[in-house]
Amino acid sequence: MTSSSDSSQALTTRQLDVDALLDDPGTRIIVCCGSGGVGKTTTAAALGLRAAERGRKVVVLTIDPARRLAQSMGLTELDNTPRVVKGVSGPGELQAMMLDMKRTFDEVVLAAADAERARQIMENPFYQSLSSGFAGTQEYMAMEKLGQLHATGTWDLIVVDTPPSRSALDFLDAPNRLGSFLDGRLIKVLTAPAKVGGRSAMKMLNVGMTMFTGVLSKVLGATVLQDVSTFVAAMDSMFGGFRERADRTYALLQAQGTAFLVVAAPERDALREAAYFVDRLEADRMPLAGLVLNRVHGTGAPQLSAERARAAAESLDEAPPGDAEQLAAGLLRLHAERMRIIARERRMRDRFASVYPDVRVTEVSALAGDVHDLEGLRAVGELLARE
Numbered sequence: 001m002t003s004s005s006d007s008s009q010a011l012t013t014r015q016l017d018v019d020a021l022l023d024d025p026g027t028r029i030i031v032c033c034g035s036g037g038v039g040k041t042t043t044a045a046a047l048g049l050r051a052a053e054r055g056r057k058v059v060v061l062t063i064d065p066a067r068r069l070a071q072s073m074g075l076t077e078l079d080n081t082p083r084v085v086k087g088v089s090g091p092g093e094l095q096a097m098m099l100d101m102k103r104t105f106d107e108v109v110l111a112a113a114d115a116e117r118a119r120q121i122m123e124n125p126f127y128q129s130l131s132s133g134f135a136g137t138q139e140y141m142a143m144e145k146l147g148q149l150h151a152t153g154t155w156d157l158i159v160v161d162t163p164p165s166r167s168a169l170d171f172l173d174a175p176n177r178l179g180s181f182l183d184g185r186l187i188k189v190l191t192a193p194a195k196v197g198g199r200s201a202m203k204m205l206n207v208g209m210t211m212f213t214g215v216l217s218k219v220l221g222a223t224v225l226q227d228v229s230t231f232v233a234a235m236d237s238m239f240g241g242f243r244e245r246a247d248r249t250y251a252l253l254q255a256q257g258t259a260f261l262v263v264a265a266p267e268r269d270a271l272r273e274a275a276y277f278v279d280r281l282e283a284d285r286m287p288l289a290g291l292v293l294n295r296v297h298g299t300g301a302p303q304l305s306a307e308r309a310r311a312a313a314e315s316l317d318e319a320p321p322g323d324a325e326q327l328a329a330g331l332l333r334l335h336a337e338r339m340r341i342i343a344r345e346r347r348m349r350d351r352f353a354s355v356y357p358d359v360r361v362t363e364v365s366a367l368a369g370d371v372h373d374l375e376g377l378r379a380v381g382e383l384l385a386r387e
Contacts, residue, residue: 014353016290016360018385022051022157026257029150030289031160033171034263035273039294039364042371042380043263044161045069045096049374050381051157053090059149060096062161063142063171069096069161072371080104080145087374095155101141105131108144112241126231138163139171140246147249172250172284259289266296266345271352278356290360292384293349297341297366306339362386 021027032044041062048060059082062069070078073085078098085094109118121127130137142162149158162171252258260281264274274291281288313332316325353361364383371377 014357014360016292016362018047018050018362019054021259021289022047022056023054025156027157027259028257029146029158029160029252029259031162031171031253031258031260032263032292033162033260033277035270038263038265038270040263041069041161042072042377043261043292043294043364043384044159045072046371046377046380046384047261048094048096048157048159049073049085049088049377050385051159052085052088052092052094053378053381055091056157057093057155058095058157058159059155060094060159060161061099061142061145061149062096063099063138063163069098072373072377074374080107082149085374099138099142099145101138102131104141104145104148105137107148108242121231124231130231139173140242142171143246143249147245147252150249150252172253172280172286254285254287256287258287260286261289261292263292263294265294266348268348271348275352275355278359288359290362291352291356293361293363295366296345296349296363297338299335299338299342301335304335304339306336306343309333309336309339 021030030044030047032040032047034040044060044062048058052058060069062078070076073094073096074087075083075085075096078096080097080100080103082095082097085096088094106122109121113121139162142160146158146160149155262274262277262281264270278288278291309332313329313336316329316332349361349363353359362384364380367376367379371380
């Protein structure tokens with residue numbers, strides 16, 4: 001049987017040293033990933049603020065459409081351009097931005113095509129649909145934006161808040177999915193006429209294309225097919241660039257200097273999702289720094305067990321009725337419920353730790369209210385770094 005001191009020591013060796021991670025000049029990118037509703041956006045913002053106040057030049061890129069990050073940083077809005085966050089009390093600098101996937105896609109097109117071709121592409125209805133809502137476009141453009149930010153060399157730390165995803169790590173999957181689409185069989189068929197030389201070859205191909213497009217017209221509709229064909233013709237020279245940039249950013253995420261933090265709450269579903277993230281990061285050889293366990297409950301009277309609190313409350317119920325007794329009984333029941341929650345959270349945490357003993361963990365205590373300003377983010381940062 002493991003003694004209490006041994007158990008305490010085991011937890012110590014698994015402790016994630018957040019300040020060491022932030023202070024290390026070799027740490028250039030921190031990616032916060034996790035399911036929705038676990039405080040991932042707040043964690044990313046708090047990490048960025050703490051790093052800046054410890055001397056780093058930081059930009060926080062959020063992909064979550066919620067506006068909490070802007071509000072907590074005192075900004076009226078966030079958009080696709082990094083904005084300086086005022087009120088940082090330290091030698092560093094903090095900037096923040098929110099991904100605008102359509103604007104990022106437009107920037108890619110403008111950088112890769114001449115003005116006339118870029119205009120044709122951006123006015124194409126299929127492109128407008130693709131850049132605004134095609135499955136995986138948001139995550140792909142997050143990779144594009146991360147690559148752009150890193151390429152400028154302006155910041156020595158980039159903190160990325162990835163979108164919540166039930167399918168987990170779409171952020172990593174999307175470039176391959178979109179690249180597969182752009183490299184796919186349908187795209188190759190639609191671009192084939194422009195690549196075949198000679199009239200005889202074109203005649204033979206056009207016969208087959210007429211039959212093929214006739215079928216597609218029935219499935220997609222003639223207008224949609226025309227939009228896709230026009231889009232493909234205009235984008236043909238750019239397809240390889242999408243794949244190359246995605247591959248470069250993917251390699252950047254695997255490289256030394258990048259650290260993934262999995263964010264979760266001490267709940268069964270959230271930790272099950274966290275386990276999926278940990279497994280996937282390991283399978284893809286992504287550098288995992290550790291687990292941030294948010295909203296962990298605690299108590300100022302750990303020596304009073306739930307059983308003793310309930311027994312004391314029942315004893316007061318049997319006493320002559322009085323306001324003080326009723327108040328005390330109510331408080332004791334609240335304490336018993338809190339201790340029950342703490343016990344359940346510890347079981348969840350210990351079960352995760354038993355399966356992933358090498359994953360370092362930092363716990364952040366549950367706060368009384370929402371974080372809505374820099375002071376709140378500063379408090380979260382202190383909790384993240386507390387050992």
